[in-house]
Amino acid sequence: MRNRIHALVLTLVVLTTLAVVPSLAAQEVRPLEMMDVFDIEWANSPAISPDGSKIVYVRSFYDVMTDRGRSNLWMIDVATGEQRPITSGTDNHGSPAWSPSGDRLLWVSSADGGAQIWMRWMDTGQTARVTNLVRGPGAVNWSPDGRWISFSMFVPGSPQSIGTQLPSPPAGAEWAPAPRTVTRLQFRADGAGFLPDGFSHLFVVPAEGGAPRQLTTGDFNHGGHSWAPDAESIVFSANRHDDWQYDPANSEVFELDLASGDLAQLTDRHGSDGAPQVSPDGTRILYAGNDEEYLGYQQSRLYIMNRDGSASEEVMPGFDRSVGGARWSDDGEGVWFQYTDNGVTKVAYVPARGGAEPELKADNLGGQSLGRPYASGQFTVANNGDIAFTRSHPNRPSDVAVMRGDEEHQLTWLNEDLLGHRDLGEVEEIWWESSADGRRVQGWLVTPPGFDPTEQYPLVLEIHGGPFAAYGPHFAAEIQLYAAAGNVVLYTNPRGSTSYGAEFGNLIHHNYPGEDFDDLMSGVDAVIDRGYIDEDRLYVTGGSGGGVLTAWIVGHTDRFAAAVSQKPVINWYSFVLAADSTGFFYKYWFPGFPWDHLEHYMQRSPLHHVGNVTTPTMLLTGEADWRTPMWETEQFYTALKLQKVDTAIVRIPEASHSITARPSNLIRKVANVLQWFSKYPGGE
Numbered sequence: 001m002r003n004r005i006h007a008l009v010l011t012l013v014v015l016t017t018l019a020v021v022p023s024l025a026a027q028e029v030r031p032l033e034m035m036d037v038f039d040i041e042w043a044n045s046p047a048i049s050p051d052g053s054k055i056v057y058v059r060s061f062y063d064v065m066t067d068r069g070r071s072n073l074w075m076i077d078v079a080t081g082e083q084r085p086i087t088s089g090t091d092n093h094g095s096p097a098w099s100p101s102g103d104r105l106l107w108v109s110s111a112d113g114g115a116q117i118w119m120r121w122m123d124t125g126q127t128a129r130v131t132n133l134v135r136g137p138g139a140v141n142w143s144p145d146g147r148w149i150s151f152s153m154f155v156p157g158s159p160q161s162i163g164t165q166l167p168s169p170p171a172g173a174e175w176a177p178a179p180r181t182v183t184r185l186q187f188r189a190d191g192a193g194f195l196p197d198g199f200s201h202l203f204v205v206p207a208e209g210g211a212p213r214q215l216t217t218g219d220f221n222h223g224g225h226s227w228a229p230d231a232e233s234i235v236f237s238a239n240r241h242d243d244w245q246y247d248p249a250n251s252e253v254f255e256l257d258l259a260s261g262d263l264a265q266l267t268d269r270h271g272s273d274g275a276p277q278v279s280p281d282g283t284r285i286l287y288a289g290n291d292e293e294y295l296g297y298q299q300s301r302l303y304i305m306n307r308d309g310s311a312s313e314e315v316m317p318g319f320d321r322s323v324g325g326a327r328w329s330d331d332g333e334g335v336w337f338q339y340t341d342n343g344v345t346k347v348a349y350v351p352a353r354g355g356a357e358p359e360l361k362a363d364n365l366g367g368q369s370l371g372r373p374y375a376s377g378q379f380t381v382a383n384n385g386d387i388a389f390t391r392s393h394p395n396r397p398s399d400v401a402v403m404r405g406d407e408e409h410q411l412t413w414l415n416e417d418l419l420g421h422r423d424l425g426e427v428e429e430i431w432w433e434s435s436a437d438g439r440r441v442q443g444w445l446v447t448p449p450g451f452d453p454t455e456q457y458p459l460v461l462e463i464h465g466g467p468f469a470a471y472g473p474h475f476a477a478e479i480q481l482y483a484a485a486g487n488v489v490l491y492t493n494p495r496g497s498t499s500y501g502a503e504f505g506n507l508i509h510h511n512y513p514g515e516d517f518d519d520l521m522s523g524v525d526a527v528i529d530r531g532y533i534d535e536d537r538l539y540v541t542g543g544s545g546g547g548v549l550t551a552w553i554v555g556h557t558d559r560f561a562a563a564v565s566q567k568p569v570i571n572w573y574s575f576v577l578a579a580d581s582t583g584f585f586y587k588y589w590f591p592g593f594p595w596d597h598l599e600h601y602m603q604r605s606p607l608h609h610v611g612n613v614t615t616p617t618m619l620l621t622g623e624a625d626w627r628t629p630m631w632e633t634e635q636f637y638t639a640l641k642l643q644k645v646d647t648a649i650v651r652i653p654e655a656s657h658s659i660t661a662r663p664s665n666l667i668r669k670v671a672n673v674l675q676w677f678s679k680y681p682g683g684e
Contacts, residue, residue, distance in 0.1 A: 031449045031484035032422045034667040037477050038064040041414040042368060042397035043390050044071070045094060045378060050102040052382030053078055055411065056086065057400050058094050062663040066090065069661070073107060076411050078386075078402055083412065086120065086127075087111075093118075099146045104207070106130070106149065108137060117149060119207070130209040138200075139224060142207075143231040150204045150234060152222060155214070157198040185245040189580045190627040191656040202236060204258070215256055220244060223251065228278045233257050235266075235285060237274035248583050249298075253287050253309070266309030272300070275324075279352075280332040283307055286352075288326055296512070296589050297468045297498065297505035302326055302337060304352060315354055320501040328352070330383040338365065338379055340499040342442060343472030345377035347387055347403075362387050362408070366474045367398030371660040372462075372543070373444070373476035373491060374469060375499060394427035394444075394473045395419065423449035425483030427473055432526035434495070436518035439504075443492030443523050444473055448483045456534040460677070461524055461560075462491045463542030463549045467512055470499040478660075481670045487539075490527050494519035494549075510591055512604060513552040520549065521557070536561065536682030541673055543567050544628060544657065547619075548606065551636060554617050555609030562680035563617045564673045567628045567657060570636040572601045580626040610639040616646035618676045620669060622655030648676070 044058040055078060060071045073086040073093050087093040087109065095108045105120045112129065115136030120127045130149075131137070137151035162181055169175040180194065188194050200221045205212040216222045218240060225236035239251040253266045253276045266285065267273040273289040285307060288300045299322040305312035315335060316323075326337040334351050337358075345365035348358040365377025368390055376398075379389035391401035391410055396419060399412040425446040434441050448457065460482050464471045471491050482489045493500070494516040496508035508514055527533055538560045542550045547568030554563045569575045573594045576586045586593055594601045602608045617640060621633040633649060640647040650672050652659050660666035 029421055029423045032419075032424060032477070032480045033484070034481065034671065036418060036422065037663050037667055038062045039418045040370065040397060040477065042370060043400045043412060043414060044368060044398070045096060046380050046388040046390060046400050047096040047098055047105075048078075048380045048382045048386060048388040048402070049098050050100065050383045052384050052386040052404075055380075055388045055400060055402065056096040056098070056105060057388075057412075058096065059085075059414070063090050064663075067662050067664045069663070076400060078404075078411070081409075081411055095140055097140060097142060099142055099207075100144055101146055104146070106140065106142070108140060117151070117205075128209075130207070131205060131212065133212065137203075141226060143204075143227050144229050145231045147207055148204050148231065149207055150202060150215075150225060150227065152200050152225070153203055153212075154196070155198050155201050156196060157219070159197050185583050186580065188626050190625060191658060193624065193626070202234065202256075204234075215258070215261075224275045226277045228255075229280060229282045232259065235276040235278055237276060237287070240265075246583055248581075249588075250292065251289075253285065255307075264309075266305065267312070272298075273303075275326065277326070277328055278307065279304075279328055280330065284332075284352075285309075286326060286328055286335060288323060294587055295506050296509045297496070297502065299502050299505075300324060302335065302350075304335075313354065315352070316350060316358060319358065322498060325379065327381065329381070329385070336361075336379075336381050336387075338377060340375045340377075340470055340472075343375055343444075343470050343493060343499055345375050345392075345472075347379045347389060362389050362401075362403045364392050365389050366392030366472060367396065369474065369476070370397060371476060371478045371666050372464065373471045373474040373479060374464065375472045375474070392472075392474045395424045395475060397475045425449060425480055425489070426451065429473060430523075430526065432522055434515070434519045435522045435525075436515035439495065439519075441492060441494060441519045441523060442500075443490055444471065445527060446479055446483045446489040446491075448486050448488065451488075453530070453532045455532060457486065457488045457532055458537035458539060458677070458682075459524065459527060459533045460487045460489045461520060461538070461540045461542075462489055463520065463540070463546030464491065464493070464497070465542070465544030465546050466498075467496045467508060467516070467545035467548075468498055468505060469545070470497050472499075477666065478670050481667075482674070485674050488527065488533060490523055492520065492523050494523075510589070510600070512589065513549055513606075514604075516549065517552060517556060520553070521559075524559075534682065535559075538682075539563070539677045541566060543659075547628070551606035551617070552609070554613045554615040555606055556612065558614050560615050561682040562677050563615050564676055565617060565619050565633075565636070566669070566673075567621045567625055567659065568606065568619065568632060568636065569628050570605065570632045571607045572605045573598070574635070575628070575632060576601075578629060578631070607635055607639060610636065611643070613640060613643070613645055616676075616680050618648045618650065618672070620650040620652070620659075620672060622652045622657065622659045622665075624654055625657045625659075627657035646680075 041061045046057040048055050055076045058071045059074045063070045070090050071092050074083050076083040091111045093109045109118045117131040119130045135154050140151045202215040202222050203212040220240045222238045235255045237251050249272050253273045255264045271290050271292040276287040290298045302315040321339040323337045323339050338347050347362035350358040368376040387403040390398040401410045428445045540560045541564040543566035547565045550565040551568050619633045637649050
């Protein structure tokens with residue numbers, strides 16, 4: 001058995017560089033292979049027409065030649081299930097939105113080189129570009145009368161300067177590049193690098209095309225927005241406080257009159273207020289947010305207030321889950337929203353006047369996180385209450401489904417041509433009690449193809465990031481590839497994970513890592529108790545927050561044969577002062593500045609416990625990661641080297657914190673993890 005697993009590992013590593021050779025038995029069911037990742041498709045951004053007859057969705061895929069994700073728009077006839085492409089090729093097309101009457105469809109496309117808004121007239125199928133923007137638009141919305149399109153767009157500002165006037169080089173001279181002056185608190189962001197000077201503002205453009213008009217001003221970023229029913233004003237959220245850099249979560253709701261430019265602030269509490277929507281009758285505003293408590297995990301809650309900002313009331317004060325995607329029902333009598341419960345995203349409806357429990361309307365959303373099994377999901381509602389959503393399965397990425405009354409109909413099967421001929425690992429939900437305090441902890445166990453419970457298998461513990469996030473029973477290419485190599489895989493939601501209530505999420509408040517370690521070890525013990533795990537072949541890996549916990553685990557136990565800590569935080573002191581959200585982390589994840597709480601920061605840092613590490617530990621991080629920068633990885637690597645612990649760094653060129661944004665990096669990551677584990681076969 002052990003030799004077979006090692007052979008599978010070597011096969012998977014080879015496939016990262018070699019194409020799969022077609023065989024005569026092409027339709028024979030076999031385990032998932034690395035190159036299969038390039039053939040996976042998944043559904044995003046479903047948009048149901050106002051009358052519920054059609055659904056347009058984003059069909060995403062990978063282009064093996066450019067090693068990039070790509071997306072096209074497809075339209076489904078709900079009655080027949082027939083679907084046809086609206087766009088094609090290797091440009092990216094997304095953010096579809098129906099006009100209020102359903103006669104037109106707009107989307108954002110990169111077809112002409114830069115992101116622009118495009119339009120399709122549904123009666124003729126004619127398509128045209130309707131904007132000529134200098135930068136890409138975001139948060140695109142129709143006005144209720146169908147005459148206008150609003151969107152957000154970055155507006156450059158003056159470069160930051162300390163006022164020094166330097167001489168200009170002579171004509172033809174080759175001077176060194178000009179210095180970059182930094183004066184903002186946050187000057188760099190993961191995935192973007194150094195931030196350009198400027199802010200995001202709201203714009204409006206005629207639906208038939210024309211010059212965009214900037215609506216907001218000031219040195220502030222402006223977020224989600226929607227139109228009033230009379231199309232004469234827009235409501236939006238923004239943090240326009242003078243100290244926005246130092247209090248980043250303190251946003252408010254505003255209303256902007258389009259004719260006069262008058263701006264009215266409608267909320268004033270200390271906390272987050274966002275995603276506002278005016279009711280269909282124009283009298284109330286729905287929004288989401290919370291009162292500031294400086295907790296690591298703060299749930300987003302639903303509120304309704306009068307149009308002038310008065311009489312704000314929470315819609316579901318006893319609902320112990322974070323909500324998102326809220327929108328009014330067409331008649332204004334209720335609110336649709338989504339939430340995640342025990343790792344599964346759901347859609348519910350609640351009366352707007354309060355006093356009633358939310359009613360579950362659609363279940364099992366997700367499947368959009370292709371690499372790892374994070375909870376996800378999107379939904380859209382027609383005027384008649386039909387719901388289109390991304391449907392998740394443990395063995396398939398997201399498809400499009402529709403809920404009509406009490407009947408669910410799945411409309412796409414995007415991966416049957418591929419995954420229908422792959423022997424995938426079986427996913428099983430499991431629960432156990434933590435040795436820390438007896439709390440029940442949820443996880444999922446994936447057994448390899450051809451699993452035989454009478455044999456002995458290696459176990460891979462895979463830990464999610466966040467740490468305030470949730471895994472669920474969703475397809476994940478990385479997990480399936482680990483299983484295809486002959487491993488049993490355990491992934492889980494230890495304390496601190498979302499979707500189990502506020503109290504469970506905040507068990508790690510100022511206590512991370514902490515007893516989440518016990519939750520994970522108890523999960524490993526529960527799987528071992530099943531009798532088919534070789535205790536000499538236990539392995540652990542995880543990314544971001546999971547990388548933190550991996551580094552913490554090897555500093556607190558030697559039970560694992562090998563470990564791979566992906567994009568970890570090793571030293572909380574250096575992280576808080578140099579990561580890309582420094583204005584957030586020190587006040588929510590810690591009791592204050594690191595120099596005022598040195599002992600607390602150090603006790604929670606894996607670096608503080610590195611003297612205990614004997615486990616061979618590889619580190620894997622993107623070289624352009626500004627969330628958990630490379631110097632975090634390098635500190636742990638150097639400390640391990642000084643102690644002569646087997647270690648290595650795998651540095652992913654040009655990769656940000658989202659290493660798997662390029663599919664080749666996804667399979668390289670998995671291949672390196674498996675190869676490292678294969679070097680340390682436990683009892684051999």
